[in-house]
Amino acid sequence: MGKVYIVGAGPGDPELITVKALKILKIADVVIYDRLVNRDILKFTKKGCELIYVGKSREKKEMSQEDINKLIVKKAKEKNVVVRLKGGDPFIFGRVFEEMLELKKNGIEFEIVPGITSAIAAAESALIPITERTLSSSVLIVTGQEADKDKRKVDFSKINADTIIILMGVKNLELIVEELKKYKNSSTPVAIVENATLKNQRVIIGTLDNIVSIAKKEDVKPPAVIIVGDVVKLRSQLI
Ligand SMILES: C[S@@+](CC[C@H](N)C(=O)[O-])C[C@H]1O[C@@H](n2cnc3c(N)ncnc32)[C@H](O)[C@@H]1O
Incomplete structure (x- = not known):
């Protein structure tokens, strides 16, 4: 054996x-x-x-x-x-x-x-400091796949953290954003990191208000990690 x-x-x-x-x-x-x-x-x-x-x-x-x-x-x-x-x-x-x-x-x-998870590596690769001490003392990793209205397992209305990292969320982006907007300000920054750590990595930036239309325009495809929280705005100081 x-x-x-x-x-x-x-x-x-x-x-x-x-x-x-x-x-x-x-x-x-x-x-x-x-x-x-x-x-x-x-x-x-x-x-x-x-x-x-x-x-x-x-x-x-x-x-x-x-x-x-x-x-x-x-x-x-x-x-x-x-x-x-x-x-x-x-x-x-x-x-x-x-x-x-x-x-x-x-x-x-x-x-x-163990391996390095894309949840954290995507943020690192996109220069988004997910636990920057003045803006984020909590990070949540969540699946976006089960946000389907009929078979919802993730109740976005009950979970919260300063920084939310969503895996498998591209397909349900609209639904997820709708839920998050119920308790997060619509100006909250959002980053989508597509093909993180690879040569064809793309980082798409928006807010809860406009990320759905930006993602459509940019034709965002899986695999991608979605990062929601004020820490996303720090990236612009680093690039
Ligand atoms: C089934 S989950 C598995 C996650 C994996 N065990 C991990 O720790 O990264 C698959 C999801 O991980 C994310 N993912 C994996 N590799 C990725 C990459 N290179 N770029 C962006 N997202 C990635 C995407 O959200 C994808 O839908």
Whole structure:
């Protein structure tokens, strides 16, 4: 029986992977990786390492979480070193609990290797100091994917922080902004960091009042991190 390493690949720039992750990738027999993992990272694997993509593609739908769990267990039974490679940090919206539970149930040893999350790296890469002491003493990381009116799990009216960082929020931007405007001033600055840490990174700046129309005009596409709060305005002093 092999060991499974659940590894964070970092936010995008392949150099932002940890030394520990790199060491493990070099000895991996199989790597099971997600859509947002930079493919350049896979070049660190040894010859003959099996590479299995489980994200969405033009040809096929994303594999279900259940099937991914089964695949990891199957590979752990066949190989020595199995890497489950996830974008950013595995513990930030990485559906990692299900995978750990399945491994535990099957008596398979596993270890978590943290990564740099895009939630923080995007702010750093865009020069937005999210905890600048005069403006922000709290940061909230939240998913924007479940802001759908029918199946809302994130109640934006109940959560607040000086700085709010939203992942997976591009599709629901209008809804999210509508909710945030209920308790944040509409002049509150907003930044959208698209393709953070990559060569094609874009930073789009606006306020709660105009960010939806700016994002449309700029044709903002995922992956992107949305940062809401007064700290966003500090960026203009740094660029
Ligand atoms: C399923 S979540 C996974 C987050 C990941 N575990 C992390 O720690 O970064 C995917 C979301 O992360 C954000 N994201 C990941 N990589 C990004 C990047 N390079 N630029 C901007 N946003 C990114 C986007 O909001 C995307 O929709």
